[in-house]
Amino acid sequence: xxxxxxxxxxxxxxxxxxxxxxxxxxxxxxxxxxxxxxxxxxxxxxxxxxxxxxxxxxxxxxxxxxxxxxxxxxxxxxxxxxxxxxxxxxxxxxxxxxxxxxxxxxxxxxxxxxxxxxxxxxxxxxxxxxxxxxxxxxxxxxxxxxxxxxxxxxxxxxxxxxxxxxxxxxxxxxxxxxxxxxxxxxxxxxxxxxxxxxxxxxxxxxxxxxxxxxxxxxxxxxxxxxxxxxxxxxxxxxxxxxxxxxxxxxxxxxxxxxxxxxxxxxxxxxxxxxxx
Amino acid sequence: xxxxxxxxxxxxxxxxxxxxxxxxxxxxxxxxxxxxxxxxxxxxxxxxxxxxxxxxxxxxxxxxxxxxxxxxxxxxxxxxxxxxxxxxxxxxxxxxxxxxxxxxxxxxxxxxxxxxxxxxxxxxxxxxxxxxxxxxxxxxxxxxxxxxxxxxxxxxxxxxxxxxxxxxxxxxxxxxxxxxxxxxxxxxxxxxxxxxxxxxxxxxxxxxxxxxxxxxxxxxxxxxxxxxxxxxxxxxxxxxxxxxxxxxxxxxxxxx
Numbered sequence: 001x002x003x004x005x006x007x008x009x010x011x012x013x014x015x016x017x018x019x020x021x022x023x024x025x026x027x028x029x030x031x032x033x034x035x036x037x038x039x040x041x042x043x044x045x046x047x048x049x050x051x052x053x054x055x056x057x058x059x060x061x062x063x064x065x066x067x068x069x070x071x072x073x074x075x076x077x078x079x080x081x082x083x084x085x086x087x088x089x090x091x092x093x094x095x096x097x098x099x100x101x102x103x104x105x106x107x108x109x110x111x112x113x114x115x116x117x118x119x120x121x122x123x124x125x126x127x128x129x130x131x132x133x134x135x136x137x138x139x140x141x142x143x144x145x146x147x148x149x150x151x152x153x154x155x156x157x158x159x160x161x162x163x164x165x166x167x168x169x170x171x172x173x174x175x176x177x178x179x180x181x182x183x184x185x186x187x188x189x190x191x192x193x194x195x196x197x198x199x200x201x202x203x204x205x206x207x208x209x210x211x212x213x214x215x216x217x218x219x220x221x222x223x224x225x226x227x228x229x230x231x232x233x234x235x236x237x238x239x240x241x242x243x244x245x246x247x248x249x250x251x252x253x254x255x256x257x258x259x260x261x262x263x264x265x266x267x268x269x270x271x272x273x274x275x276x
Numbered sequence: 277x278x279x280x281x282x283x284x285x286x287x288x289x290x291x292x293x294x295x296x297x298x299x300x301x302x303x304x305x306x307x308x309x310x311x312x313x314x315x316x317x318x319x320x321x322x323x324x325x326x327x328x329x330x331x332x333x334x335x336x337x338x339x340x341x342x343x344x345x346x347x348x349x350x351x352x353x354x355x356x357x358x359x360x361x362x363x364x365x366x367x368x369x370x371x372x373x374x375x376x377x378x379x380x381x382x383x384x385x386x387x388x389x390x391x392x393x394x395x396x397x398x399x400x401x402x403x404x405x406x407x408x409x410x411x412x413x414x415x416x417x418x419x420x421x422x423x424x425x426x427x428x429x430x431x432x433x434x435x436x437x438x439x440x441x442x443x444x445x446x447x448x449x450x451x452x453x454x455x456x457x458x459x460x461x462x463x464x465x466x467x468x469x470x471x472x473x474x475x476x477x478x479x480x481x482x483x484x485x486x487x488x489x490x491x492x493x494x495x496x497x498x499x500x501x502x503x504x505x506x507x508x509x510x511x512x513x514x515x516x517x518x519x520x521x522x523x524x525x526x527x528x529x530x531x532x
Contacts, residue, residue, distance in 0.1 A: 144355045148362075148392025152377075155391065156384050158398055159420050223398040 007054040007087040013037055017055035017209070021200060024211035029174030030142070031125050036207040046079060046104060047204030049121035053102045056117055056200070057083065062090045064098035069106040069246070069263035076104075093266050105168075107189040109245045109267040112197035114214060120183045122203035125210065127171045127181035147179050150221060158226055170228075173219045174212060182218075188232045188246045193218040235260040240271040278340050280305045280446060280478050281326070286335030288318075288325050294502035295321035299335070301497060301507070305445070308472060308479045310493030310510060312486060312525070318502035319482045320450060326480065327367050327448045328357050339364075339446070362389050366439035370451035372431035375438070376423045382409060382434055383419040389442045408437040412467060429460035433467065440471065447472075447479040453488055465491050486529055490514060498522045 005011065013035075020034035039047040057063070063083055067075035071093040079102060080091050092098050095110040102119040112118060128138045131149045141147065150171055157165045170187035174180050182193055183201060193199065199212040212218060222228040233247045238259040245267055247260040262268035279302040288295035296318035303309050311319045324330040326337055328349060337349045342364065349357060361367070369375035376385055386405040387395070395401050406416045412433040414426075423431050432452065439447065452468065453461040469492055472479055481492055489496055489510055496513045498506040498521070506519040517523045 144358060146358060146392070148388060151391040151396070152380060152384050152388050155387055155398065155401065156380055159381055159383055159402075222396075224396050225399050 004086040006059070007057045007083065008040075009037065009051065009054045013051075014055040017051055020209040021052065021055065021211060024200070024209050025198070025213050027178075028212055028216050029178030029180040029210060031208040031210045033207055034209050036204045039204065040082075041078070043205040044123060045075060046102070046121035048202030048206075048209070049102050049104070049119050049204075050079060050082070050202075051204060052119045052200050052202035052209060053079075053083070053100060054087075056100055056119070057087050057089060059087070059089065061099045062092050062097055064092050064095065064101045064266075065103075066101065066106060066108070066264075066266075067104045068248070069108075070265045072265065094270070095264075095266050105184050105186075106246070106263060107185055107192045107195075109242075109262070109264045111192075112195050114196045116197040118195070118197050118199045120185075120199065120201045122181070122183040122201045122206070122208070125181055125201065125203040125206050125208040127169075127179050142178060145177070147173075150179055151223070154221060154223065154226075158223070164222065164226055164229075167231075171221050173221060175217050176219075179221070180210065180212075186232070186246055187220065187228075188230045190218070190220045190228070191230055233260050237262045237268060240268045240275070242268070242271055277304060278346060279303060279338075280307075280340050281480075282336075282338040282346065283326065284336040284338070286322070286325055286332050286337065288321055288330060288332045294318070295330075296325070296499070296502045299504055301504075303446075303478055303480065305478055306476050307495065308477075308481060308493045310489030310496045311480065311482045311499060312484060312489055312496065313499035314484060314525070317499040319499050321502075322499070323448055323450055323480065323482045327365065328361060329367075342445075359393075362392050363442050364445050366442075366444040366447040368432075368435055368439055368447065368449040368452050370454045372423070372428070372435045375435040376431060378424050379422065381420045381422055382414065382426070385423065385434060386438045386441050389438065393442060404441060408441050409434075411471070412437040413463075427460075429456055429464060432456065432464060436468065436471070440475070440477075443475070445478060447477055449479060449481045449483075451483050451485075452481065453483070453485065461488075468492065486514060486526065498525065 017034060020032045024032045039050055065076040065080040067073040083089055084091055095108040100117045104121045126138055131153055132138050154164050168186050169181055169184045170190055172180055172182055196214050198214055201210045220228040236243045239261050242262055245262045248263040250259050250261055252259055281303040284300050286299045287297050299322055313319045325332040338346045339349050340346050383402060383405040386408050387401040390401050406419055409416055409419060414430055414433060423434055453464055483489060493510045496510045497504050500521050506522050514526055517526050
């Protein structure tokens with residue numbers, strides 16, 4: 001017996017969230033307020049992403065959940081179990097086989113397709129937040145396309161560090177209009193925001209949903225003489241040898257040894273399978 | 277000659293109290309207008325209404341825009357007014373903390389207006405910032421220091437640089453020398469006077485300090501209880517005040 005409604009949330013709530021999602025898709029990059037629900041997990045663990053996923057799931061879906069690129073970390077495992085229990089959907093670790101992927105802080109290395117939805121967990125949706133504390137003012141700035149302040153931040157980066165030192169949550173402009181925080185993905189992933197898949201962003205505590213529809217233009221902000229650089233650690237993966245994937249630095253002992261491995265575990269594992 | 281700013285019947289009430297009432301004047305290009313009066317006389321209210329920070333209850337503020345000629349600022353849309361506020365207009369606050377971003381370097385502060393109107397070349401923005409710091413007598417070596425590391429006088433000069441970098445035509449100043457000691461005041465006034473003359477700026481200076489308007493202003497407006505009670509050339513008003521209140525104001529200045 002299953003005491004839960006399909007995918008935990010009641011139908012009216014899912015309807016409300018779907019409305020917010022539709023509005024977000026209609027106005028790419030615009031943060032749509034929604035009535036975020038209390039979820040059976042703490043804020044900061046992906047309550048926004050879980051609500052968006054719950055509103056998108058159908059019984060035929062195959063779900064993949066990643067946390068920092070990995071399928072086997074606490075956050076990914078518990079959210080995957082949550083939907084197995086409350087929605088009885090099939091799950092997978094293969095990027096290519098999933099229909100919905102909920103992610104925390106990464107975009108999968110394998111290119112996504114039109115049949116897939118990527119759901120991001122977002123801690124702070126407002127890209128201007130640390131520059132302008134007032135919500136009233138930031139909303140006005142979005143409405144009036146008053147984004148000079150964002151470049152002041154990048155200017156400060158260069159003045160202090162000699163380059164744009166922002167390495168994650170790198171601000172982007174969506175379809176030439178809204179400046180958006182792509183959630184704390186590494187800036188290496190920014191070019192992948194221009195995707196064939198539908199990308200949805202859910203911030204539970206901040207009660208905002210926004211979206212980047214397929215094939216939407218997403219430009220990382222920069223200066224003419226300091227262009228955007230999607231950098232990564234200058235190493236190949238120590239396990240699969242990939243040179244084009246984003247790497248995690250793993251400390252292997254207390255004598256300073258370290259290795260660089262793919263942060264996307266599925267990408268790394270499938271490359272090793274293919275090689276074997 | 278078209279006036280740069282043509283103000284007609286401007287009034288602002290705070291509930292039952294009067295902020296300013298039925299103020300009309302014209303400001304011509306290159307002219308500096310001083311507004312004096314005691315605390316609570318409505319001079320700051322008037323300035324904030326003119327600059328679009330407060331919505332007046334009635335009246336017109338017609339500004340001679342670069343593109344479309346004379347237009348009523350109060351009926352403009354918010355984006356247009358903001359654009360004006362960072363291109364053709366400048367506002368120097370009494371307290372530099374209100375006009376500066378204290379957590380951002382001096383260079384970033386000066387560059388903000390440039391970036392807000394679309395400058396996207398770091399080298400050029402930095403060059404312009406360095407140039408303007410020089411013009412307000414701040415050493416270029418301090419371009420990456422935060423304003424919180426500056427003295428009060430330097431902060432005020434930085435605020436002026438930040439405002440003038442886009443080459444505005446009209447500058448609003450609210451007690452620009454308030455809170456500074458007299459020698460710093462004198463240098464700042466000298467600097468402002470030089471910049472205003474060289475750039476051919478028009479300015480509206482609100483102050484309670486008669487020495488400031490004597491040095492800066494071509495014309496003077498005296499306010500009391502929200503009303504303009506006397507206007508005229510600065511020297512004329514200060515040397516031969518007509519209204520009883522102006523006479524009181526002029527005679528209240530302490531002689532050293």
